[in-house]
Amino acid sequence: PGGETLHAEAPDNRAFDWGMGDEAKVEAAFAQAAQRVKLEIGDNRIIVNSMEPRGCYAEWADSRLHVALNGQGVWAHKGFLTKAFGLSEDAVRVTNPDVGGGFGMKAMTYPEYFCIAQAARALGRPVRWMSERTEAMLTDNGGRDLVSWAEFAFDENHKITAYRVDTRCNLGAYNSQFGQPIQSQLFSKVLMGVYDVQDTYLHVEGYYTNTVQVDAYRGAGRPEAIYVLERLMDRAARELGVDPW
Numbered sequence: 001p002g003g004e005t006l007h008a009e010a011p012d013n014r015a016f017d018w019g020m021g022d023e024a025k026v027e028a029a030f031a032q033a034a035q036r037v038k039l040e041i042g043d044n045r046i047i048v049n050s051m052e053p054r055g056c057y058a059e060w061a062d063s064r065l066h067v068a069l070n071g072q073g074v075w076a077h078k079g080f081l082t083k084a085f086g087l088s089e090d091a092v093r094v095t096n097p098d099v100g101g102g103f104g105m106k107a108m109t110y111p112e113y114f115c116i117a118q119a120a121r122a123l124g125r126p127v128r129w130m131s132e133r134t135e136a137m138l139t140d141n142g143g144r145d146l147v148s149w150a151e152f153a154f155d156e157n158h159k160i161t162a163y164r165v166d167t168r169c170n171l172g173a174y175n176s177q178f179g180q181p182i183q184s185q186l187f188s189k190v191l192m193g194v195y196d197v198q199d200t201y202l203h204v205e206g207y208y209t210n211t212v213q214v215d216a217y218r219g220a221g222r223p224e225a226i227y228v229l230e231r232l233m234d235r236a237a238r239e240l241g242v243d244p245w
Helices: 023-031 074-084 111-121 133-139 179-189 222-240
Strands: 016-021 035-046 053-063 063-071 092-095 127-130 142-155 160-171 200-208
Touching: 023 142, 023 160, 023 200, 035 053, 035 222, 053 111, 063 074, 063 111, 063 142, 063 160, 074 092, 074 111, 111 222, 142 222, 160 222, 179 200, 179 222
Parallel strands: 063 092, 160 200
Antiparallel strands: 016 200, 035 142, 053 063, 053 127, 142 160
16 A cells, blocks of 8 residues: 555555454454453565476367466366367367476466467467576465464453454455465464364455565465464463463
């Protein structure tokens, strides 16, 4: 917020404002808390840097397209290629050869796959593309890149009565395929981990920035949620004088 507007549809660069849980009930629990512990937790951006960079191969046989890409799965890619080229489903074949690491980053259908398929059609011959390592560092979707403010409410016996998290996440310059649900819906799936806490509230805002898109990486939202939770639990143990181990 406050920066140059990247998309007219999001004048403050905010892509979404999402909440889950009973906010009023959580507020009431915090108002009655014997003790409260709060922590700001940053989770820096990660470059996936898989052993094998992204690449693909495309060939046409009359009006039938075959694309081989070192990605994660075939059906989503096939669907996007079918729509982009106006073909029937039985005219598009997508295959995955052996893949040298993906970790979520290779699940997306990247622009290069469409470009290589179009180049093969325009040139009338097969076309192969392989990303160089430097290119991968600049164009592969990143992971994480969020800041969370998490807080526990405790009763006089050090039992957690409520938990709330307020998160700001960076989506990059555009929406990626899975970018918006990661720090919202998926984060919420493991919000309280293994702890017995009945009242929780999660608030997430996603923002556009002039950076590469952020998408799935190794757990996609779930590791981030547990990291926030356990960092706060460690802080609470120390502030309350409880053995953190």
